[in-house]
Amino acid sequence: MTAPSDSGEGRARVGRARDAEFEPVYHYYGPHRAGLPPLIPYFRELWRRRAFATEMSRATMRGANTSTFFGQAWLIINPLLLAAVYYVLVTIIRREHDPAFFAHLTLGLFAFQLVGTSITSGATSVTSSGKLLLNTPFPRLLIPLSAARTAFFRFLPTVPVYFVFHAIFLTDVWSPKMLLSVYFLATMVVFGMGLAAFFAALQVYFRDTSSFLPFFVRIWLYLSPILWAPEQIIGRFSGPIMTLIQVNPMYSMIGGYTELLQNDAFPPTYMWISAAAWALASAVIGFLYFISREREFAVRVV
Amino acid sequence: MSLLSVLSNGEVPMAVKVHDLSITYRTTFERKPTLKQALVRFGRGQRAVREIEAIKNVSFDVRNGTSMGIIGSNGAGKSTLMRAMAGILPPTTGSIEVWGRASTLLALGVGFNHNLSGRENIILGGLAAGLSRREVEERAAEVAEWTELGDFIDMPMRTYSSGMNARVGFSVAVHMKPDILMIDEALSTGDAHFREKATAKMAELRESARAMFLVSHGLGSIKEMCNEAMWLDRGKLMMRGDPAEVVKAYMKFVKVKKSESATEDM
Structure with a gap:
């Protein structure tokens, strides 16, 4: 019998069969030369098994006692304490007291936590699900996506908390424009998903990634318009440095988000485009890197 | 036949x-x-x-x-x-x-998250294997009963003994109504009662599944079951x-x- 790759007929059969890798009934497993499996069946199967990502995220949250009262309360207390610490810090540095700034700080911090948690919990998601990787074939991308979902559901309870501060400190800022902030929130969710997938794959090869990440995330926090507002730095820095500041994905995402929610202003067009472009780039690069590596995970993660 | x-x-x-x-x-x-x-x-x-x-x-x-x-x-x-x-x-x-559709019971069994209960692990395993939520929930009850673990099924899996782990793993694999069943060293840690039950279940599956693969160091069971x-x-x-x-x-x-x-x- 000739090997499939030697005959034209064999190659055609392999081509047809390759699409069937994730189909439920007939499976063909062959070597992947380019590293990427056929993407359309991959994502079709990913969508079909989305219930798994949902359930895994729910179970993780149950396991971490997120569904108990103090588990839930911690999700709010933790960022609030952080906001309080930074507020004290900024007040000392600026030698002035501005309650409205506290609202700005909490809004930025809560949103940044969403991306930060996606990254840090996404990074360890694959390495901590060893047995499942070894025993069940399924699109592995579901694992970091489930971590991103967990990060989003941990972010949700902070939304009403923010609006309490908004009602106290920014009483006069209420407008229909605020609804548009959902756009920037969505870009942050997608951005976080892409980064979760990227760092989850990186963590498999370098297990100390998750130890570096908190520092990286912390520095990123300082570089993003959270402890400072975009209008405060205009004119302070020269052109190239200003561009560099604006290239930071979180500059557009958090900047646009706060403009809409707190300043009753319409963010400049470049913010809308830059936020979406970063989210898309992160998702495409993160997902493709993850998918190209995922078939090695079973031998790397034990 | x-x-x-x-x-x-x-x-x-x-x-x-x-x-x-x-x-x-x-x-x-x-x-x-x-x-x-x-x-x-x-x-x-x-x-x-x-x-x-x-x-x-x-x-x-x-x-x-x-x-x-x-x-x-x-x-x-x-x-x-x-x-x-x-x-x-x-x-x-x-x-x-x-x-x-292949169902696997490989060397390490299910139970990837030891903070979750046996039942939750069963549900997650089933969903990962591509069953729908409705199918999984139906089968989880069946599997839970078949393991005879009693209250332990709702306890975190870190409290399980290795034999209990094996029971959950085996039950999941055989209850997913597989076309092709693959079992790797599954029966080595069960007690006598469970081993007998498992052997009977495998004989039953041999009738319904299309094919079965059994990896074992127990040469006797290979001769007996294959x-x-x-x-x-x-x-x-x-x-x-x-x-x-x-x-x-x-x-x-x-x-x-x-x-x-x-x-x-x-």
């Missing part, structure tokens, strides 16, 4: 076809590779990965109605072959074709045929090797 639908030309349909399969994978020396170690290694000019040739040019096909026992020494590639047939490990060269056997040694297929004959040849081979090493010692 009602399950054996026979093709119009009188042939029994194929369940699994493995063609010239080789699996080579790269793995690191360290259990947990880190960037630090990679940099240290890079500084010394060492290679951080080694290649393992787990399977070398194995070809075979299995028709419906077969229960195939796989035997071999530790590290012969038995588990790798099972994972490849389940679609977990990609072939390096060659191909694998599988007709039907109607064909395969012997792997260091990634190569040494022999395939009647279980009694394959076991006999394997025993002979192991004994020969033993006496050789014994003479080396002297």
Whole structure:
């Protein structure tokens, strides 16, 4: 019998069969030369098994006692304490007291936590699900996506908390424009998903990634318009440095988000485009890197 | 033999076809590779990965109605072959074709998250395997009852003994209504009662599943439960045929090797 790759007929059969890798009934497993499996069946199967990502995220949250009262309360207390610490810090540095700034700080911090948690919990998601990787074939991308979902559901309870501060400190800022902030929130969710997938794959090869990440995330926090507002730095820095500041994905995402929610202003067009472009780039690069590596995970993660 | 639908030309349909399969994978020396170690290694000019040739040019096909026992020494590639047939490990060269949904019970069993209860792990395992939520919830109750773990089924799996773990794993694998069942060293940790129950269940499954693969070091159970056997040694297929004959040849081979090493010692 000739090997499939030697005959034209064999190659055609392999081509047809390759699409069937994730189909439920007939499976063909062959070597992947380019590293990427056929993407359309991959994502079709990913969508079909989305219930798994949902359930895994729910179970993780149950396991971490997120569904108990103090588990839930911690999700709010933790960022609030952080906001309080930074507020004290900024007040000392600026030698002035501005309650409205506290609202700005909490809004930025809560949103940044969403991306930060996606990254840090996404990074360890694959390495901590060893047995499942070894025993069940399924699109592995579901694992970091489930971590991103967990990060989003941990972010949700902070939304009403923010609006309490908004009602106290920014009483006069209420407008229909605020609804548009959902756009920037969505870009942050997608951005976080892409980064979760990227760092989850990186963590498999370098297990100390998750130890570096908190520092990286912390520095990123300082570089993003959270402890400072975009209008405060205009004119302070020269052109190239200003561009560099604006290239930071979180500059557009958090900047646009706060403009809409707190300043009753319409963010400049470049913010809308830059936020979406970063989210898309992160998702495409993160997902493709993850998918190209995922078939090695079973031998790397034990 | 009602399950054996026979093709119009009188042939029994194929369940699994493995063609010239080789699996080579790269793995690191360290259990947990880190960037630090990679940099240290890079500084010394060492290679951080080694290649393992787990399977070398194995070809075979299995028709419906077969229960195939796989035997071999530790590290012969038995588990790798099972994972490849389940679609977990990609072939390096060659191909694998599988007709039907495979359910696996591989060496480590289910229970990947030890903070979750047995029931939650069953549900997650089922969803990962591609069942719908409704199907999974129906089966989870059935599986939970079949394990006879009582209240333990709703306790975190870190409180389970290894035997209880094995029970959950086995129950999940057999209740997913698989077309092709793959079991790797599953029955070694159960107690006598459970082992008997499991053996009966496997006999029942042999009637309903299209094919079954059993990896075991218990040569007796291979002879008892399988109607064909395969012997792997260091990634190569040494022999395939009647279980009694394959076991006999394997025993002979192991004994020969033993006496050789014994003479080396002297």
